[in-house]
Amino acid sequence: MSxxxxxHYSEDCDFPIENLPYGVFSTNDDEVPRIGVAIGDLIxxxxxxxxxxxxxxxxxKQGVFKQTTLNDFMALGKxxxxxxxxxxxxxxxxxxxxxxxxxxxxxxxxxKMHLPATIGDYSDFFSSYYHAYNCSLxxxxxxxxxxxxxxxxxxxxxxxxxxxxxxxxxxxQGQIIEDHNNPIPIFQKTKRLDYEFExxxxxxxxxxxxxxxxxxxxxxxxxxxxxxxxxxxARDIQLWEMVPLGPxxxxxxxxxxxxxxxxxxxxxSFKTDNMQQDPVALPYLRHDDKYNFDITLESYLKTDDSIVxxxxxxxxxxxxxxxxxxxxxxxxxxxxxxxxxxxxxGTISGPTDDSLGCLMEITFNGKxxxxxxxxxxxxFLEDGxxxxxxxxxxxxGYRVGFGTCSGKIIPNE
Amino acid sequence: MSxxxxxHYSEDCDFPIENLPYGVFSTNDDEVPRIGVAIGDLIxxxxxxxxxxxxxxxxxKQGVFKQTTLNDFMALGKxxxxxxxxxxxxxxxxxxxxxxxxxxxxxxxxxKMHLPATIGDYSDFFSSYYHAYNCSLxxxxxxxxxxxxxxxxxxxxxxxxxxxxxxxxxxxQGQIIEDHNNPIPIFQKTKRLDYEFExxxxxxxxxxxxxxxxxxxxxxxxxxxxxxxxxxxARDIQLWEMVPLGPxxxxxxxxxxxxxxxxxxxxxSFKTDNMQQDPVALPYLRHDDKYNFDITLESYLKTDDSIVxxxxxxxxxxxxxxxxxxxxxxxxxxxxxxxxxxxxxGTISGPTDDSLGCLMEITFNGKxxxxxxxxxxxxFLEDGxxxxxxxxxxxxGYRVGFGTCSGKIIPNE
Numbered sequence: 001m002s003x004x005x006x007x008h009y010s011e012d013c014d015f016p017i018e019n020l021p022y023g024v025f026s027t028n029d030d031e032v033p034r035i036g037v038a039i040g041d042l043i044x045x046x047x048x049x050x051x052x053x054x055x056x057x058x059x060x061k062q063g064v065f066k067q068t069t070l071n072d073f074m075a076l077g078k079x080x081x082x083x084x085x086x087x088x089x090x091x092x093x094x095x096x097x098x099x100x101x102x103x104x105x106x107x108x109x110x111x112k113m114h115l116p117a118t119i120g121d122y123s124d125f126f127s128s129y130y131h132a133y134n135c136s137l138x139x140x141x142x143x144x145x146x147x148x149x150x151x152x153x154x155x156x157x158x159x160x161x162x163x164x165x166x167x168x169x170x171x172x173q174g175q176i177i178e179d180h181n182n183p184i185p186i187f188q189k190t191k192r193l194d195y196e197f198e199x200x201x202x203x204x205x206x207x208x209x210x211x212x213x214x215x216x217x218x219x220x221x222x223x224x225x226x227x228x229x230x231x232x233x234a235r236d237i238q239l240w241e242m243v244p245l246g247p248x249x250x251x252x253x254x255x256x257x258x259x260x261x262x263x264x265x266x267x268x269s270f271k272t273d274n275m276q277q278d279p280v281a282l283p284y285l286r287h288d289d290k291y292n293f294d295i296t297l298e299s300y301l302k303t304d305d306s307i308v309x310x311x312x313x314x315x316x317x318x319x320x321x322x323x324x325x326x327x328x329x330x331x332x333x334x335x336x337x338x339x340x341x342x343x344x345x346g347t348i349s350g351p352t353d354d355s356l357g358c359l360m361e362i363t364f365n366g367k368x369x370x371x372x373x374x375x376x377x378x379x380f381l382e383d384g385x386x387x388x389x390x391x392x393x394x395x396x397g398y399r400v401g402f403g404t405c406s407g408k409i410i411p412n413e
Numbered sequence: 414m415s416x417x418x419x420x421h422y423s424e425d426c427d428f429p430i431e432n433l434p435y436g437v438f439s440t441n442d443d444e445v446p447r448i449g450v451a452i453g454d455l456i457x458x459x460x461x462x463x464x465x466x467x468x469x470x471x472x473x474k475q476g477v478f479k480q481t482t483l484n485d486f487m488a489l490g491k492x493x494x495x496x497x498x499x500x501x502x503x504x505x506x507x508x509x510x511x512x513x514x515x516x517x518x519x520x521x522x523x524x525k526m527h528l529p530a531t532i533g534d535y536s537d538f539f540s541s542y543y544h545a546y547n548c549s550l551x552x553x554x555x556x557x558x559x560x561x562x563x564x565x566x567x568x569x570x571x572x573x574x575x576x577x578x579x580x581x582x583x584x585x586q587g588q589i590i591e592d593h594n595n596p597i598p599i600f601q602k603t604k605r606l607d608y609e610f611e612x613x614x615x616x617x618x619x620x621x622x623x624x625x626x627x628x629x630x631x632x633x634x635x636x637x638x639x640x641x642x643x644x645x646x647a648r649d650i651q652l653w654e655m656v657p658l659g660p661x662x663x664x665x666x667x668x669x670x671x672x673x674x675x676x677x678x679x680x681x682s683f684k685t686d687n688m689q690q691d692p693v694a695l696p697y698l699r700h701d702d703k704y705n706f707d708i709t710l711e712s713y714l715k716t717d718d719s720i721v722x723x724x725x726x727x728x729x730x731x732x733x734x735x736x737x738x739x740x741x742x743x744x745x746x747x748x749x750x751x752x753x754x755x756x757x758x759g760t761i762s763g764p765t766d767d768s769l770g771c772l773m774e775i776t777f778n779g780k781x782x783x784x785x786x787x788x789x790x791x792x793f794l795e796d797g798x799x800x801x802x803x804x805x806x807x808x809x810g811y812r813v814g815f816g817t818c819s820g821k822i823i824p825n826e
Contacts (some may be wrong), residue, residue: 120533121572125659135657147653150598151588153477155658156569156665159534160749161623170624172746175564175695185563187695210667211583234746240560244548245539245568246659252569253746254623282588282600333585333647335668336573 002398003089007105008096009040014392014401016040020088020227021260021402022070025111033068033114038260038403039092042105049104052091055083060394070117070261075339076202078221081204093358113164113259116227117202117340122157122255123330124198124231124344127321129275131349134361149279152321152329156250157231157344163169164259166406171383171412172253174237185240191410192366193381196347197299197357197389200229200257200314201323210336216287216328222337223323225261228297228389228405229344232256235360237381257342258389258405266400270294270393275320284332291322295402297348297391299357304384307374311362314348314355316391383411415811416502419510420518427805427814429453433501434638434673434773434815435483438524446481448525451816452505455518462517468496483530483674487617488752491634494617498678526577526672529640530615530753535575535668536743537611537757539744540734542688544762547774557776562692565734565742570757571665572642577672578641578818584796584825585666587650598653602825604777605648606794608801609760610712610770612729613670614736614755623749629700629741635750636736638674641710641802641818642757645669646757648773648793670755671802671818678695679813683707683806688733692753697745704735708815710761710804712770717797720787724775727761727768729804798826 005017015021024033025043036043046052047064053062057080064072073084082232126132126148136144147153171193175185175364204224208214214222219228231251238250243300272294280286295316301309321329326343356362359380362370369377381387386408418430428451430433438456439448449456459465459478466475470493477485478755504512539545539561560566584606585639590597617637621627627635640648644664651663685707695701708729714722734742739756769775772793775783782790794800796817805814 073536123661136773141657143657146596147598147656151654153654153663154661156571156661158536158571160751160754161747163623170747173626174746183559185695186561187697210576213586237746241564241566242657242659243560244556244655244659245552245566246655246657247750248536248567248569249742249746252743252748258542282598284600329662333587333650333662334574334583335571335662335665341573 002395004094005039005092006100007040007042007092011397013040014399014403017089017397019093019262019266019397019400020085021262021266022116023260024069024114024116026114027106027111035065035067035070036106037088038108041108043108043111044092045104046107051168053084053087055087057083058087065246069135071340074117074202074224077205081224081263082110082265084265087173100290100300104264110323114163115164116259119159119162119342120338122159122162122342122344123154124157124346125152125154125326126346127152127319127326128346128348128357129320130318130351131347131357131361134349134356138365141292141333144201150282152326154326154330155246157255161252162255162257166255167256167407168410169232169254169407170227170410172234172237172247173412174234176236181207190234190236191380193409194233194235194359195381195387196233197297197312197314198229198231198347199345200227202227202261203327203337204339207337207339208331211334213334214328214331214337216285216324219324219328220264220291222327223264225263227261228258228391228402229342230256230387230389230405230407232407241302256405256407258403260403262400262402267293267393269395270400272317274322277320284330285325287324291324292317293393295391295393297389300380300388301372302386302388303372303374303376305374309373312355312357313356314350316348318348319345381409383409385409415808417507418452418505419507419513420453420455421507424810425812426453427812427816429811430502430505431811432675432813433498433677433807434675434679436673437482437527437529439657440519440524448476448478448480448483449519450501451521454521456521456524457505458517458519466497466500467546469554470496470499471500484753487530487615487637494637494676495678498676512519528575529672529674530579532572532575532753532755533751535570535572535755535757536567537563537570537759538734539759540732540739541759541761541770542733543731543764544760544770544774547762551778563695565739567739567743568659571666574665575668575670578669580644580669580820581821581823582667582820585647585650586825587647587651587662588653590653592717598715603647603649604793607646607648607772607824608794608800609644609646610710610727611642611644611760612754612758613640614738615640615674616750616756617752620750620752621744624747626747627741627744627750629698629737632737632741632780633677633704635740638676639680640674640687641671641804641815643669643802643818643820644757645820662755669818669820673814673816675813675815680706682808683813685730687735690733694738698738698742704737705730705732706806708804708806710802713801714785714791715799715801716785716787716789718787720785722786724770725767727763727770729761730762731761732758794822796822797800798822
């Protein structure tokens with residue numbers, strides 16, 4: 001049964017008192033980015049609150065909530081994150097209704113959202129079984145028979161071009177092969193612009209020094225929270241450039257994340273079984289505790305006539321490699337991880353035709369056009385198209401939601 | 414003919430008045446990192462100097478020299494970099510010998526060097542023709558016949574694990590295939606630990622906004638300077654993990670750079686012809702001006718008996734893709750570049766057997782052991798081995814040198 005706050009919201013609101021995600025925002029009257037917590041359609045402005053965090057761990061560390069990013073708070077670690085959550089829930093409970101009038105709330109509609117953290121390094125995994133299966137099929141890759149079931153495959157991504165939801169995405173240009181019988185590249189705008197529906201994990205705590213890998217047993221202590229993530233991809237540029245060192249320009253022009261980081265504490269009660277792994281993972285990656293989450297993920301395409309087509313309904317639980325395994329693997333050669341680093345899951349696809357996380361899969365690499373709600377069709381994205389992701393965990397009488405992660409394609413002129 | 418400074422040094426010193434590279438250092442009596450300029454075996458401590466930079470562009474921007482990294486200075490752009498160099502040269506000329514006694518010099522031997530900049534994003538290219546040719550031969554890749562001559566191939570690297578010269582490198586562990594007829598990975602320490610002799614380019618200036626590529630014509634305005642770079646690589650881990658998304662753990666455990674950034678102004682007189690490109694580059698990458706540099710690069714292996722073996726003598730001029738082309742290509746999809754970003758060149762190999770930039774090439778992937786000066790042999794690096802890179806441009810009566818980029822392998826216990 002849901003708890004009650006003096007802030008009112010409906011049962012299908014993304015931000016009930018059970019959620020309390022962190023974000024960074026600014027307003028017209030104070031343009032300096034600051035930390036807030038979403039509740040209903042409001043933001044609790046942590047710059048304006050005094051003395052919310054009175055627990056033993058945080059009472060002398062209020063400064064972390066007065067920063068322009070969440071990095072310092074992320075660095076404090078799991079026990080502090082738990083204490084902060086307890087303090088915030090208590091502050092917002094209906095019995096503390098006197099907090100309602102302290103001038104510490106901002107309407108979400110009046111706020112401009114910013115990136116929640118300075119992202120030092122961003123890595124992107126390839127952890128969804130059905131996505132890997134579909135890619136293997138499309139490109140006749142043997143990865144499922146070779147390394148993929150042993151290695152949580154990933155590549156390093158570009159940090160500087162990560163944006164918060166709502167940022168426009170200019171159609172990129174690059175080297176493209178038009179005629180594969182005559183592989184001479186031409187320089188042009190991508191004709192195969194795609195989204196990839198992913199989830200991103202922010203990490204924190206007192207992470208490992210260089211040369212000292214994290215351990216699978218307690219690696220979840222370093223996972224702070226989750227956002228929705230769109231790894232925009234130019235498939236034609238990707239195909240030509242990615243041998244032998246992987247995708248580069250095809251994915252570094254823009255990555256979009258949702259602005260509110262939903263904490264692992266808020267997701268705790270939505271844990272579900274991990275996917276069965278065959279073969280069993282190597283010992284350094286093996287864990288028996290559940291670290292998969294039942295998060296419904298939906299994507300939509302809004303064309304410039306404002307008509308919306310549902311693209312897919314998938315679920316975070318279709319990840320083969322858990323976020324624990326991803327983070328542990330990332331550090332295993334001794335790579336030092338830092339608070340604010342972001343790990344993308346890779347495109348999350350489910351087993352059915354209506355649960356595919358990118359257009360490349362939906363249209364089988366452009367061969368089978370998708371018919372939209374307005375009767376038009378798409379193989380890949382066109383200028384003016386807006387891609388919108390949403391996500392939520394369904395509780396009993398409440399939802400823990402992620403808000404939206406959206407981006408609109410603008411022409412390259 | 415060389416200029417003369419009141420600081421004394423020999424003709425083969427790396428740091429004459431013609432060089433003046435920037436670095437960040439600290440000392441026992443002041444542990445806060447600060448910016449310095451190398452001259453002879455001294456460092457001019459810019460925190461202690463007052464009013465050196467009196468030119469019109471810098472006179473109100475002295476603050477950039479009082480930071481703990483070079484990022485703010487890098488951000489100012491080419492005209493400021495030129496003015497700074499002129500002011501520094503003037504300050505150090507023999508006719509201004511009165512500056513000698515102002516207590517603004519520190520011995521390099523008394524300084525601890527730090528990373529010169531906060532590196533937001535690090536990307537690593539694959540731009541040496543002979544290295545690409547040798548890799549193609551070893552792994553039967555068709556890249557020279559497909560994309561490599563059109564695309565300055567690169568991948569995103571890991572920023573957090575970049576270290577300054579002298580940092581110890583712990584032998585990494587990971588998934589490795591021992592028997593390629595039975596490709597089941599085992600988890601063990603790498604047996605194929607290698608160095609890669611590269612050069613890294615730091616960029617700066619008022620770089621491009623997201624969505625707005627840089628132009629080849631003036632992209633050199635954004636290139637600040639050069640360091641030596643060792644892209645340590647675990648070849649057995651790399652071979653197993655890198656399909657389909659490129660190298661990840663095999664290269665993210667450590668990257669080492671030399672501490673002094675030699676500026677493009679100091680390298681100007683060592684420009685040499687670009688390599689002939691066939692086919693001619695696409696227009697967005699095409700430039701006729703020289704942007705190749707005659708930098709002699711030498712690598713050495715020092716075993717734990719202190720005996721040194723010369724590994725190679727190669728040259729920066731063996732890059733097929735110039736740093737202008739690398740940077741322009743990096744931004745061409747609209748990726749926003751930032752001051753302090755680092756671009757690795759990729760392993761630089763020359764055409765001869767004694768000019769190969771990594772052990773994998775020297776030993777033909779471990780097949781032909783290298784005989785060391787102490788009579789022992791190596792296929793890949795062993796614990797206790799120290800790899801040392803040096804580099805210099807030979808002027809008339811002086812050298813513009815890079816100092817050293819070194820790292821010693823320590824066991825993983």
